[in-house]
Amino acid sequence: MIELRDIVKSYQMGEATQTVLHGVSLDIYKNDLLAIMGASGSGKSTLMNIIGLLDRPNSGSYHLHGREVSTLQNVELAQLRNETIGFVFQQFFLLPRLTAEQNVGLPLTYRQMSQREIKPLVMAMLDRVGMADRAHHRPSELSGGQQQRVAIARALIGKPALILADEPTGALDTKTGDEVMELFLNLNRDENTTVVIITHDPDIAKQCRRCIHISDGNILNDGD
Amino acid sequence: MTVIKQHFQQALANIRSSKLRSFLAMLGILVGTAAVVALISIGELATHKALQQFKALGTDLLAISLFQTSTTTKNTSDAKVFSLPEANLMSDTIPTIKAIAPYISLYGNINYETHKINGSIAGVVAELQPVIKIKLSKGRFISPLDRASYYCVVGHDIAQDMKRFSYKSIVGNQILLGNTYFTVVGVAEKWQENTFFNQNVNRLVMIPILTSKVIRKNAQIHNIIMRIKPNINITHLTNDIKAFVSLHSPFLQVFPRSAKQIIESMKQSSQIFTLLLGFIGGISLLVGGIGVMNVMIASVAERHREIGIRMAIGANRKDIQLLFLTESIILALLGGILGVILGISTSLIISYFVGWGYKIFWIPPIIGFGVSAATGVFFGYYPAYRASRLDPIQTLRYD
Ligand SMILES: Nc1ncnc2c1ncn2[C@@H]1O[C@H](COP(=O)(O)OP(=O)(O)O)[C@@H](O)[C@H]1O
Ligand SMILES: [Mg+2]
Numbered sequence: 001m002i003e004l005r006d007i008v009k010s011y012q013m014g015e016a017t018q019t020v021l022h023g024v025s026l027d028i029y030k031n032d033l034l035a036i037m038g039a040s041g042s043g044k045s046t047l048m049n050i051i052g053l054l055d056r057p058n059s060g061s062y063h064l065h066g067r068e069v070s071t072l073q074n075v076e077l078a079q080l081r082n083e084t085i086g087f088v089f090q091q092f093f094l095l096p097r098l099t100a101e102q103n104v105g106l107p108l109t110y111r112q113m114s115q116r117e118i119k120p121l122v123m124a125m126l127d128r129v130g131m132a133d134r135a136h137h138r139p140s141e142l143s144g145g146q147q148q149r150v151a152i153a154r155a156l157i158g159k160p161a162l163i164l165a166d167e168p169t170g171a172l173d174t175k176t177g178d179e180v181m182e183l184f185l186n187l188n189r190d191e192n193t194t195v196v197i198i199t200h201d202p203d204i205a206k207q208c209r210r211c212i213h214i215s216d217g218n219i220l221n222d223g224d
Numbered sequence: 225m226t227v228i229k230q231h232f233q234q235a236l237a238n239i240r241s242s243k244l245r246s247f248l249a250m251l252g253i254l255v256g257t258a259a260v261v262a263l264i265s266i267g268e269l270a271t272h273k274a275l276q277q278f279k280a281l282g283t284d285l286l287a288i289s290l291f292q293t294s295t296t297t298k299n300t301s302d303a304k305v306f307s308l309p310e311a312n313l314m315s316d317t318i319p320t321i322k323a324i325a326p327y328i329s330l331y332g333n334i335n336y337e338t339h340k341i342n343g344s345i346a347g348v349v350a351e352l353q354p355v356i357k358i359k360l361s362k363g364r365f366i367s368p369l370d371r372a373s374y375y376c377v378v379g380h381d382i383a384q385d386m387k388r389f390s391y392k393s394i395v396g397n398q399i400l401l402g403n404t405y406f407t408v409v410g411v412a413e414k415w416q417e418n419t420f421f422n423q424n425v426n427r428l429v430m431i432p433i434l435t436s437k438v439i440r441k442n443a444q445i446h447n448i449i450m451r452i453k454p455n456i457n458i459t460h461l462t463n464d465i466k467a468f469v470s471l472h473s474p475f476l477q478v479f480p481r482s483a484k485q486i487i488e489s490m491k492q493s494s495q496i497f498t499l500l501l502g503f504i505g506g507i508s509l510l511v512g513g514i515g516v517m518n519v520m521i522a523s524v525a526e527r528h529r530e531i532g533i534r535m536a537i538g539a540n541r542k543d544i545q546l547l548f549l550t551e552s553i554i555l556a557l558l559g560g561i562l563g564v565i566l567g568i569s570t571s572l573i574i575s576y577f578v579g580w581g582y583k584i585f586w587i588p589p590i591i592g593f594g595v596s597a598a599t600g601v602f603f604g605y606y607p608a609y610r611a612s613r614l615d616p617i618q619t620l621r622y623d
Contacts, residue, residue, distance in 0.1 A: 082538020107537045
């Protein structure tokens with residue numbers, strides 16, 4: 001489903017150029033459940049941003065569903081993100097002024113769907129993550145675990161082929177982290193959604209079918 | 225559509241969440257729009273009022289005043305004065321004059337049944353009635369056959385006063401003008417006041433022009449009002465008149481006033497007025513617009529992360545731009561709506577006190593809304609553009 005070849009990403013830091021990814025190659029298959037591990041600053045998030053079409057590599061090729069995407073226009077990338085990718089972030093990143101319901105529905109509004117079409121889908125999704133009774137709460141009125149559930153609902157609402165989660169349990173205690181993890185596992189098992197999880201936590205990684213390690217912008221070993 | 229609706233709701237929510245800042249930005253737009261709306265409305269009202277005067281009378285009017293040019297001819301003999309036959313001759317000579325009505329303003333006491341009545345007296349000719357459109361409620365107007373007789377026609381307000389002092393019928397009764405009794409032969413209806421004729425007919429007692437000397441010994445014709453053919457060249461006509469007057473009374477100078485010229489100059493000065501005031505309003509709007517820009521730049525800066533999140537879930541640059549543009553337009557339009565309301569009320573209050581009556585014009589509020597919305601777009605464009613160019617990666621980093 002995803003084919004990364006020799007992806008190089010470097011950042012200009014004033015005079016110096018810092019290369020964050022040194023020619024990363026990686027395949028992600030349909031229905032994969034992949035953990036990406038690595039020390040802080042090793043380039044995990046950078047890699048995820050490139051996979052998630054938020055960032056462009058300096059060189060290398062990226063095929064998504066067999067299509068070269070590193071040369072697409074911004075508008076096309078935005079549409080691809082909207083339709084095929086769901087992001088989950090360590091810090092949830094819900095919009096503070098919107099209710100849980102509005103947050104979850106947001107990706108669909110960018111698909112020109114009407115409020116009437118969106119509402120039932122959102123309520124079903126909130127129900128699925130166990131947040132139906134909090135639909136009208138704002139993020140500040142929810143606990144960390146609850147916010148992350150809402151964020152996951154937002155990532156799932158568009159029925160994306162790929163979920164990218166950047167340390168989704170990093171800001172949660174072990175128990176709520178496990179509950180969140182449970183959601184991903186179910187999703188991968190029941191809906192054949194491809195899930196990529198970046199994590200520090202070996203316990204989380206163990207639950208994934210595949211695990212890769214990144215160190216200083218290089219992939220060390222492809223778990224299996 | 226959903227996106228627009230959402231943007232709209234979010235813009236409102238955002239404006240609400242920073243009330244003070246939004247209000248300050250709106251204030252500039254409000255003042256600017258109110259200024260534009262009020263001032264244009266007042267200009268329109270003034271012109272409207274002025275034009276209304278002439279609606280009753282028509283615009284085919286020309287008034288001339290005749291005065292001596294120099295002090296050397298102070299002791300004028302009758303020959304140097306413009307006389308009634310000369311006026312009639314002038315009307316016959318110049319074909320574009322349809323009717324001519326010389327008149328003499330006289331000042332003297334008016335007494336009726338031993339009560340004093342406020343008003344003026346004028347020596348008039350029969351032609352005055354059609355020229356300035358006097359309608360009679362009773363009796364008849366001054367006629368050429370009256371020659372120098374002691375008949376008079378009283379204005380509406382004078383007749384009202386007379387009724388209060390006596391139950392006798394006004395027509396046929398006598399009124400004391402100066403030291404002479406005149407018999408009332410007619411009563412005028414209420415007359416629409418008009419600055420073109422020097423006297424207010426409602427407070428005027430009109431006597432035959434030839435009788436003027438009875439009230440004032442050296443009464444002379446200084447004013448002539450005439451109805452002229454429509455759509456003629458006024459300058460040509462006044463030149464003809466000047467030539468005629470200088471031929472017959474070389475020491476008299478002609479000062480013409482035509483209804484058309486008055487309206488033209490009124491329109492012009494109201495245009496200049498409108499432009500000037502529009503300029504002032506424009507400056508306020510500029511200040512308001514910069515306020516809006518400020519608020520929007522602050523709003524964009526505060527919401528970097530929101531922009532990144534929206535981009536991550538599929539918003540493209542246009543969506544982001546539209547989000548902020550909606551907000552700035554709403555901000556400006558809120559100011560605009562309040563400004564239009566304030567502007568209209570101000571113009572109504574002013575016109576009420578000036579006594580213009582009121583009439584709401586559609587153009588100023590439309591201009592007000594248009595201008596404020598345009599301000600929102602214009603000054604919101606740059607912040608919105610900047611927002612749309614943000615790199616989502618930068619806005620989402622937290623380590
Ligand atoms: N936008 C950026 N500009 C400059 N340097 C960056 C940027 N994003 C990441 N980096 C640098 O790249 C390296 C890898 O960052 P990141 O991918 O976030 O690591 P991880 O997620 O594994 O902790 C870090 O040294 C970081 O400072
Ligand atoms: Mg990271």
